[in-house]
Amino acid sequence: MDYSIFRVIKEALNNHKGWGPAWRNPTPKPHYDIVIVGGGGHGLATAFYLASRYGVRNIAVLEKGWLGGGNVGRNTTIVRSNYMLPGNEPFYELSMKLWEGLEQELNYNAMVSQRGVLNLCHSDAQRDAFRRRGNAMLLQGADAELLDAEDVRKLYPYLNFDDARFPILGGLLQRRGGTVRHDAVAWGYARAADQLGVDIIQNCEVLDFRIENGQVSGLETSRGFIGANKVGTAVAGSSSRLLSKAGIRLPIESHVLQAFVSEGLKPVIPGVITFGAGHFYLSQSDKGGLVFGGDIDGYNTYAQRGNMPVVEDVCEGAMGLMPMLGRARMLRGWGGIMDMSMDGSPFIDRTDIKGLFFNGGWCYGGFKATPASGLCFAHLLATGTSHEVAAQMRLDRFARGAMIDEKGQGAQPNLH
Numbered sequence: 001m002d003y004s005i006f007r008v009i010k011e012a013l014n015n016h017k018g019w020g021p022a023w024r025n026p027t028p029k030p031h032y033d034i035v036i037v038g039g040g041g042h043g044l045a046t047a048f049y050l051a052s053r054y055g056v057r058n059i060a061v062l063e064k065g066w067l068g069g070g071n072v073g074r075n076t077t078i079v080r081s082n083y084m085l086p087g088n089e090p091f092y093e094l095s096m097k098l099w100e101g102l103e104q105e106l107n108y109n110a111m112v113s114q115r116g117v118l119n120l121c122h123s124d125a126q127r128d129a130f131r132r133r134g135n136a137m138l139l140q141g142a143d144a145e146l147l148d149a150e151d152v153r154k155l156y157p158y159l160n161f162d163d164a165r166f167p168i169l170g171g172l173l174q175r176r177g178g179t180v181r182h183d184a185v186a187w188g189y190a191r192a193a194d195q196l197g198v199d200i201i202q203n204c205e206v207l208d209f210r211i212e213n214g215q216v217s218g219l220e221t222s223r224g225f226i227g228a229n230k231v232g233t234a235v236a237g238s239s240s241r242l243l244s245k246a247g248i249r250l251p252i253e254s255h256v257l258q259a260f261v262s263e264g265l266k267p268v269i270p271g272v273i274t275f276g277a278g279h280f281y282l283s284q285s286d287k288g289g290l291v292f293g294g295d296i297d298g299y300n301t302y303a304q305r306g307n308m309p310v311v312e313d314v315c316e317g318a319m320g321l322m323p324m325l326g327r328a329r330m331l332r333g334w335g336g337i338m339d340m341s342m343d344g345s346p347f348i349d350r351t352d353i354k355g356l357f358f359n360g361g362w363c364y365g366g367f368k369a370t371p372a373s374g375l376c377f378a379h380l381l382a383t384g385t386s387h388e389v390a391a392q393m394r395l396d397r398f399a400r401g402a403m404i405d406e407k408g409q410g411a412q413p414n415l416h
């Protein structure tokens, strides 16, 4: 069923009785050409691009819970391509371009809103670093503007400019960055993949891999054995647990990241703002709630809930940046499990087991990567070679000393 203005009008006149389910609920087949484990944004996008761009149709996506129940439905919806390193920036810029055409490609309203992402700077050294990053972005074909304090004041006059421990000196603005409704991304990819014949199987947990003579031949699942020529895993925070079943130890730690929403307010924040002197970021949803978050909790866990000290830390960041936020009431908060890699950058790679491919290590920045991650993982699964923009996202980069340490933080997953 195609979605269009004519369809909406027709259904409005018909008491909305003609809408069908957005995707089927198929029984798993005994065997598929490719099985994707994980029905988050990355798994669903991979299945969609495999079917739409590489012509592979005999595909299943296995999801242990429901679509949108993982990080794809828990994130703070920010998309941007403001990276610096050559191993990252072309990949994230490809993702931005795919976001820009996504709703037409999927025939689904994902509420892509290019409202601008502004990173604030609070010292001369930080401004220099932003200038350098902005130049790197421009060289890769992305957009970037360096703002001074007066420019920022015109956009956000109510920020804490002068009477602050960290005065705002300016910021790096990417106008094409913004927000996308997160769960609609999962639903849009699922619907489009389903229309191309992909079987999306919910409530189907992968429990183990069947590996014969160094080659994967299928998966033991909570709904029985499912055979596959190739398996791609995209399970975000569950990566190390799942891959350990295949005897693979990943350079990844899992940490919880929390996010929060305030009560609904009249429109006050037009874009996305990040505080440069602490870890705090903020935007306003279309329903009016302020959506904000900060640092990960900082110790390893698989729990999808957070702890109070981080709530306090995030609220301190909020008050430091924008004191009037102290008058808004917090409505709710939640947590998701982050697959934090040792250098803060992701992996899209084959493993040493034939037919088993891995997508993960997205840290807390994988939502913006969803389209490019899906496309590059589909490319790898279909062709056996890395997509050119993901060529450095290899599992052996630590052994080769070829880290992609965007933040220059070193092997400190909790600080990336």
Ligand SMILES: Cc1cc2nc3c(=O)[nH]c(=O)nc-3n(C[C@H](O)[C@H](O)[C@H](O)COP(=O)(O)OP(=O)(O)OC[C@H]3O[C@@H](n4cnc5c(N)ncnc54)[C@H](O)[C@@H]3O)c2cc1C
Binding pocket: 037, 038, 039, 040, 041, 042, 043, 062, 063, 064, 065, 066, 068, 069, 070, 071, 072, 073, 074, 075, 076, 077, 078, 079, 204, 205, 206, 207, 234, 235, 236, 237, 238, 242, 257, 258, 259, 293, 334, 335, 336, 337, 338, 362, 363, 364, 365, 366, 367, 368, 369
């Ligand atoms: C609070 C928070 C805020 C964030 N904010 C942003 C942001 O603003 N911008 C940004 O770019 N990124 C952000 N992120 C990160 C982003 O959400 C993730 O990096 C990204 O969603 C991960 O990819 P995914 O969508 O495929 O993951 P998920 O949606 O988590 O998908 C993985 C799926 O695998 C399933 N699974 C796990 N194990 C198994 C198994 N054994 N068998 C079958 N299925 C299994 C899970 O149930 C899950 O549905 C944020 C994350 C959180 C938690």
